[in-house]
Amino acid sequence: MTVLHAAQALTPAGWQADLRLTLEAGRFSSVEAGRPPEPGDTSVAVLVPGLPNLHSHAFQRGMAGLAERRGPASDTFWTWRETMYRFALRMTPDEAEAVAAQAYVEMLESGFTRVGEFHYLHHSPDGRPYGHVAEMAERIAAAAALTGLRLSLLPVLYRWSNFGGAAPNEGQRRFVSDLDLFARLVEESRAAVTDLPGATLGVAPHSLRAVTPDDLSAAVALAEGGPVHIHAAEQVREVEECEAWSGARPVQWLLDEAGLDPRWCLIHATHMTPDETVRFAASGAVAGLCPVTEASLGDGIFPAPGFVAAGGRYGVGTDSNVLVGAADELRQLEYAQRLGQRQRNVLAAPGASTGRALFDAGLAGGTQALGAEGAKLAVGAPADCVALAGADPALIERQGDALLDGWIFAAGSRAVDAVWVAGRQVVAGGRHVAREAVAARYAGVLRRLMAA
Numbered sequence: 001m002t003v004l005h006a007a008q009a010l011t012p013a014g015w016q017a018d019l020r021l022t023l024e025a026g027r028f029s030s031v032e033a034g035r036p037p038e039p040g041d042t043s044v045a046v047l048v049p050g051l052p053n054l055h056s057h058a059f060q061r062g063m064a065g066l067a068e069r070r071g072p073a074s075d076t077f078w079t080w081r082e083t084m085y086r087f088a089l090r091m092t093p094d095e096a097e098a099v100a101a102q103a104y105v106e107m108l109e110s111g112f113t114r115v116g117e118f119h120y121l122h123h124s125p126d127g128r129p130y131g132h133v134a135e136m137a138e139r140i141a142a143a144a145a146l147t148g149l150r151l152s153l154l155p156v157l158y159r160w161s162n163f164g165g166a167a168p169n170e171g172q173r174r175f176v177s178d179l180d181l182f183a184r185l186v187e188e189s190r191a192a193v194t195d196l197p198g199a200t201l202g203v204a205p206h207s208l209r210a211v212t213p214d215d216l217s218a219a220v221a222l223a224e225g226g227p228v229h230i231h232a233a234e235q236v237r238e239v240e241e242c243e244a245w246s247g248a249r250p251v252q253w254l255l256d257e258a259g260l261d262p263r264w265c266l267i268h269a270t271h272m273t274p275d276e277t278v279r280f281a282a283s284g285a286v287a288g289l290c291p292v293t294e295a296s297l298g299d300g301i302f303p304a305p306g307f308v309a310a311g312g313r314y315g316v317g318t319d320s321n322v323l324v325g326a327a328d329e330l331r332q333l334e335y336a337q338r339l340g341q342r343q344r345n346v347l348a349a350p351g352a353s354t355g356r357a358l359f360d361a362g363l364a365g366g367t368q369a370l371g372a373e374g375a376k377l378a379v380g381a382p383a384d385c386v387a388l389a390g391a392d393p394a395l396i397e398r399q400g401d402a403l404l405d406g407w408i409f410a411a412g413s414r415a416v417d418a419v420w421v422a423g424r425q426v427v428a429g430g431r432h433v434a435r436e437a438v439a440a441r442y443a444g445v446l447r448r449l450m451a452a
């Protein structure tokens, strides 16, 4: 049993001073405001619920920063993807676990307490399934168990290389499954997460490039009511090819044919018409925004003002993990809007804090998208929380929402002091408790992968 005392804390009833929380059996068993600290309490300056990271490809952390040299022609998403394929094709299960553990340590150190792992690196390097078809998913679960990050596992159905069922290419051999194999992957993935506290399982038909309409229906059925995630409308070329195939744009097609509802999460949804934007918002599905990766890949800017005005729900994800940071994603989301609109404080309501608006949306949208029980500082809720360092230069003398503005816009991950997941402290003094061991194993893996 741990008792935390927070000088300031963000509860469902708003900011409260002198909050005492008892963490017991993974949950908050008592939460009382206006109480002085008692001997034996762990005192923190600022306490907020842990954020969900709704979209990650953990293995890509290993190639972060390796695709920043310009090629002979103009460099696009599609040349980055070639680098990613070459990297992915070499990784053994043990190496994938080590890279995922490194990514998950960094997520926790930045204030994320759950990850939605959109997992498509399934098969052996020659493309044959492992004897245990979910071998790689089990490694993701092992990395989550090792680091204490909560897991929402989203096994990916990847069948084709382009719209209309074009045959997959050689670089995709580790990703590709037929429907029978995918059903086994989902079943074994479900077993792989059963022992992880609070884990959820969904499915992820990769994109409308990679599944046909029939494949999509089959995949959704396997979710058994859990989350359904799909990449959509990330790239202009993808939108054009979707129109050539179906006469409809990707988000339009999903609205018309797939029956979007609150279980769904469309990753990116960057390129939408105003009509698609409003209809997507009205569906109750979540927009899974990955602002740092979208900027890294030159995808474009999500039409956030129209989406938010129509009541749209969104959360954030670290996607390619080129940079891992909860504050970084929220800040980049707002900054892209500012650059596009040539305005400030685009995503806040008039008179309100932008940091608070981003934080609340990311918490609610990410929780919904991952089919998870939400983190909140309330009795009975999962004890997943983040302490911010009140002594950080960007947080000094701030109160309430200004603390979130200081974290997101002025300090970033540096302000994260301590993190608890399921009542267990996994970050202390800004460092994950297993940081050194995880980093040493990761360094060994990178030495081999970079030499190959």
Ligand SMILES: [Zn+2]
Binding pocket: 055, 057, 118, 231, 267, 319, 320
């Ligand atoms: Zn992605």
